[in-house]
């Protein structure tokens with residue numbers, strides 16, 4: 001579904017990505033891991049057309065995305081939950097969801113607010129609340145709900161559990177597991193590999209703008225020390 005090949009890029013003259021290589025198959029969940037500042041968010045921005053790719057290719061369902069605007073890329077089926085959530089603070093939970101609704105590719109069973117509330121029952125109870133009054137965890141759930149309302153082919157979660165209480169993190173990971181069960185393709189950027197072993201199909205370590213290690217959950221378990229060394233400060 002998605003193939004990122006030898007991607008390089010960065011900001012103005014500052015090169016951040018040197019050689020990013022990874023892929024996501026239909027229905028797969030992959031995890032990009034790496035210490036802070038290694039280029040994971042920059043990779044997402046470049047894939048989505050928010051930053052230009054200097055070299056290399058981003059191919060989505062057989063089509064090259066290089067050079068397309070962010071709006072075109074998003075319409076093509078990418079749903080981004082950005083770092084820091086970014087819900088509309090002055091809309092209610094329900095309004096946040098409804099304003100995001102889109103089914104441009106004519107999915108047979110599109111997401112509805114009802115389905116989002118089934119996924120996150122806690123949000124249902126807050127349907128009429130202003131988004132800025134929600135807890136961090138509820139805002140994260142709402143941000144995921146908003147992205148799902150666009151019926152994305154590929155959902156991208158950038159640091160979806162950062163700064164959240166452990167119990168809320170568990171809920172987010174459980175949600176990723178449920179979405180995987182529904183056949184949703186997902187890229188997760190997260191540091192908590194151990195908890196993701198149950199929900200991800202493949203892991204990539206990003207170091208200084210390069211994908212330097214990749215493996216299945218089995219390989220992560222077998223080479224745990226090596227993977228931990230990549231991630232430790």
Ligand SMILES: Nc1ncnc2c1ncn2[C@@H]1O[C@H](COP(=O)(O)OP(=O)(O)OP(=O)(O)O)[C@@H](O)[C@H]1O
Nearest residue numbers: 011014016034035036037038039040041042043083
């Ligand atoms: N707008 C910007 N202009 C210039 N440099 C930037 C900009 N945004 C990020 N960078 C730099 O790019 C590098 C990679 O940052 P990026 O956010 O992609 O890392 P990351 O792996 O996602 O880490 P984090 O977990 O901290 O978000 C860092 O050195 C950062 O300082």
